[in-house]
Amino acid sequence: MAEPEPIAAGPESKHSKTDSDAGKSSSNRRSRSRGERSWDISQFKVEPQEGKVRFHDFNLPALLMRGIQDTGFEYCTPIQGASLPHTLNGHDIVGKAQTGTGKTAAFLINIINDLLNHPVEGERYMGEARTLILAPTRELAIQIADDAVALLKHTKLNVHCLVGGMDYGKQLHKMQKSHCDLLIGTPGRLLDFANNRDIYLDQVEVLVIDEADRMLDMGFIPQVRRLVNLTPKREDRQTLLFSATFTPEILRLSGTWTDNPVTVEIGAERVATDTVEQKVYITTANEKFALLHNILIGEGVDSVMIFANRRDICRTLQEKLNKKGFKAGLLSGDVPQNRRMKTLESFKSGATKVMVATDVAGRGIHVDGVSHVINYTLPEEPEDYVHRIGRTGRAGSTGTSISFACEDDAFLLEPIEKLLETKLACTMPEEKLLQDVPAKPKPAPRKPKKPVEQDQPAQSKADQVPEQKEQRQEQKPAPAAEQTVSED
Numbered sequence: 076m077a078e079p080e081p082i083a084a085g086p087e088s089k090h091s092k093t094d095s096d097a098g099k100s101s102s103n104r105r106s107r108s109r110g111e112r113s114w115d116i117s118q119f120k121v122e123p124q125e126g127k128v129r130f131h132d133f134n135l136p137a138l139l140m141r142g143i144q145d146t147g148f149e150y151c152t153p154i155q156g157a158s159l160p161h162t163l164n165g166h167d168i169v170g171k172a173q174t175g176t177g178k179t180a181a182f183l184i185n186i187i188n189d190l191l192n193h194p195v196e197g198e199r200y201m202g203e204a205r206t207l208i209l210a211p212t213r214e215l216a217i218q219i220a221d222d223a224v225a226l227l228k229h230t231k232l233n234v235h236c237l238v239g240g241m242d243y244g245k246q247l248h249k250m251q252k253s254h255c256d257l258l259i260g261t262p263g264r265l266l267d268f269a270n271n272r273d274i275y276l277d278q279v280e281v282l283v284i285d286e287a288d289r290m291l292d293m294g295f296i297p298q299v300r301r302l303v304n305l306t307p308k309r310e311d312r313q314t315l316l317f318s319a320t321f322t323p324e325i326l327r328l329s330g331t332w333t334d335n336p337v338t339v340e341i342g343a344e345r346v347a348t349d350t351v352e353q354k355v356y357i358t359t360a361n362e363k364f365a366l367l368h369n370i371l372i373g374e375g376v377d378s379v380m381i382f383a384n385r386r387d388i389c390r391t392l393q394e395k396l397n398k399k400g401f402k403a404g405l406l407s408g409d410v411p412q413n414r415r416m417k418t419l420e421s422f423k424s425g426a427t428k429v430m431v432a433t434d435v436a437g438r439g440i441h442v443d444g445v446s447h448v449i450n451y452t453l454p455e456e457p458e459d460y461v462h463r464i465g466r467t468g469r470a471g472s473t474g475t476s477i478s479f480a481c482e483d484d485a486f487l488l489e490p491i492e493k494l495l496e497t498k499l500a501c502t503m504p505e506e507k508l509l510q511d512v513p514a515k516p517k518p519a520p521r522k523p524k525k526p527v528e529q530d531q532p533a534q535s536k537a538d539q540v541p542e543q544k545e546q547r548q549e550q551k552p553a554p555a556a557e558q559t560v561s562e563d
């Protein structure tokens with residue numbers, strides 16, 4: 076049952092919107108036209124291949140195709156190839172797909188195509204969103220916004236990202252500077268802006284609810300429902316809902332929010348086995364850290380994400396790794412948002428090679444070049460296993476997943492294998508991987524500095540002045556007469 080709309084967003088409220096930039100739409104369209112003439116689709120060549128879908132196979136605007144070329148995309152991933160034929164024709168979608176499948180690009184390409192093909196005519200208001208994308212975590216929302224900016228590079232469309240833990244005033248200031256074509260955010264912060272009438276959702280053309288299962292797990296569904304009620308009726312908007320699982324509750328919500336949707340499913344086993352080499356080491360709780368340390372110092376281990384189930388385990392693990400000389404970052408719910416942002420940027424730039432994360436904090440991380448994912452503890456929810464290893468081997472590239480199974484959590488392998496519909500090969504680690512972690516050598520003691528020899532007669536012990544006293548005396552101002560002489 077849909078809740079009554081708690082916030083009015085009718086025509087009378089629009090008088091409070093800023094309309095200083097109302098006349099910019101036509102000039103923006105002229106700018107886009109000039110940019111489009113400077114690039115031709117013939118500059119983006121992708122040969123047809125049997126069994127693969129090209130972005131050329133859809134009638135996408137040239138400005139969008141240029142952004143796709145810049146991101147390095149050539150062929151559609153399974154979720155893109157299966158969903159775009161429906162979404163580009165205006166159909167609602169309920170998609171079952173994990174992170175790492177390319178679903179973010181799937182819904183962004185559909186949105187950008189719609190915005191470019193249907194520019195707003197006439198007056199526009201600040202804070203009035205044309206599309207709304209809901210994400211369960213700050214990191215995922217920010218990553219979606221980054222991906223959108225990359226695809227929109229050659230357009231004049233604007234992206235705004237609203238997440239908690241960041242300065243409200245700064246976010247509001249940015250909202251008031253440019254029109255809102257794509258609005259991306261977490262439910263709580265979006266509701267704050269809606270309650271304060273700083274955003275308006277009554278003109279939303281496309282609604283995306285990403286990772287609906289995680290929204291449900293984190294208790295965000297009441298907030299999501301309130302936001303959905305602020306948008307036009309489901310018959311008057313396009314709705315795309317994605318979830319890693321189709322539980323009865325998710326299916327019930329999708330039936331409430333979508334209008335005759337097409338269902339697209341990408342199996343977890345395809346995601347896990349096609350692009351990621353999976354290893355499971357049978358070990359003991361006491362051997363885990365030595366095993367982790369020796370894996371990290373091995374060849375080909377360039378950029379690593381380590382997952383554990385609890386915040387305290389992650390924090391302890393990060394501290395131990397830093398003591399052993401690794402530069403390890405930490406992403407968990409108890410780390411302040413600004414610090415998490417800096418840590419994530421350091422990991423993306425390659426300054427930090429090792430990232431320790433919980434499932435919730437690490438779910439939205441899209442970082443190119445992650446070579447390894449290590450499950451220090453096996454996840455309690457099988458779906459989290461697929462989300463974890465989806466940090467590597469993203470969108471067709473390859474990666475390695477290594478899981479530690481000890482006496483405490485080996486029983487969690489069976490439900491994971493059931494989800495993947497495949498048996499995971501379990502092996503004992505090689506002896507060299509279990510060698511004791513060498514203690515970090517203590518720095519050598521400093522040698523005492525030799526006293527500076529002075530060409531002065533030797534003094535008796537009674538005449539010698541301690542060094543600290545000499546320093547204090549040197550800092551005292553000299554008498555006026557002495558100052559005059561020294562200045563001359």
